[in-house]
Amino acid sequence: MRTAFVLVALAVALVASVLAGILVGAVPIAPGDVWNALWGNGDAANATIVRDLRLPRVLGAAIVGGALAVAGALLQGLLRNPLADPYVTGTSAGGSLCAVAAIALGASSEPALLPVAAFFGALASAAIVWRLSSLGGRTSVLTVLLAGVILSSFAAAIVTLLLVASDRIVLR
Numbered sequence: 001m002r003t004a005f006v007l008v009a010l011a012v013a014l015v016a017s018v019l020a021g022i023l024v025g026a027v028p029i030a031p032g033d034v035w036n037a038l039w040g041n042g043d044a045a046n047a048t049i050v051r052d053l054r055l056p057r058v059l060g061a062a063i064v065g066g067a068l069a070v071a072g073a074l075l076q077g078l079l080r081n082p083l084a085d086p087y088v089t090g091t092s093a094g095g096s097l098c099a100v101a102a103i104a105l106g107a108s109s110e111p112a113l114l115p116v117a118a119f120f121g122a123l124a125s126a127a128i129v130w131r132l133s134s135l136g137g138r139t140s141v142l143t144v145l146l147a148g149v150i151l152s153s154f155a156a157a158i159v160t161l162l163l164v165a166s167d168r169i170v171l172r
Contacts, residue, residue, distance in 0.1 A: 014062065017062075018062060021057065021061065022054045022055060027049055037049070037050035037051060038055075072085065079144060079145065081141055081145065088145055088149060088152070089129060089148035090128075090129045090148035090149070091122040091126050093153075093159075094121040094124055095119065095121045095125070096121070096156075096159055097121055097155040097158055098117040098120060098124070099115075099117050099121065100162050101117070101121075104166045125151055125155065128147075129147045132151070
């Protein structure tokens with residue numbers, strides 16, 4: 001009974017968040033006008049704002065939020081640790097290290113390279129953590145978490161070094 005109540009409450013919160021995201025914006029639009037815009041009636045400007053700007057933004061946020069929640073639950077389930085997150089496993093630090101390194105090397109003029117560098121940095125750090133934690137032939141949750149914390153600290157130190165040593169104004 002409690003699980004059903006929690007699921008219903010979460011569904012209501014999701015619907016309320018989606019409605020709030022569609023209703024609130026720089027241009028005030030009345031709820032009735034939003035309803036008309038969603039169904040193709042009413043003012044063309046309101047329809048453009050609602051259907052082309054607000055609705056895709058809200059749906060994208062809901063999809064990305066759900067994907068991040070699933071990824072977090074999978075990570076915690078895989079490691080059998082409710083405290084496991086990308087910061088503890090070192091993937092966030094690896095991503096930030098490669099993003100800062102890309103900026104320090106001059107990739108800030110091409111903004112599309114930063115997420116690519118961060119993705120490959122996170123992927124590389126996850127592979128390094130997995131390899132370090134399985135050196136003895138077996139992989140335990142404890143060694144994965146310890147290797148992740150070690151790599152995270154090391155990457156954070158390198159990021160700090162790059163920020164201090166860089167003469168690029170973008171990093172300051």
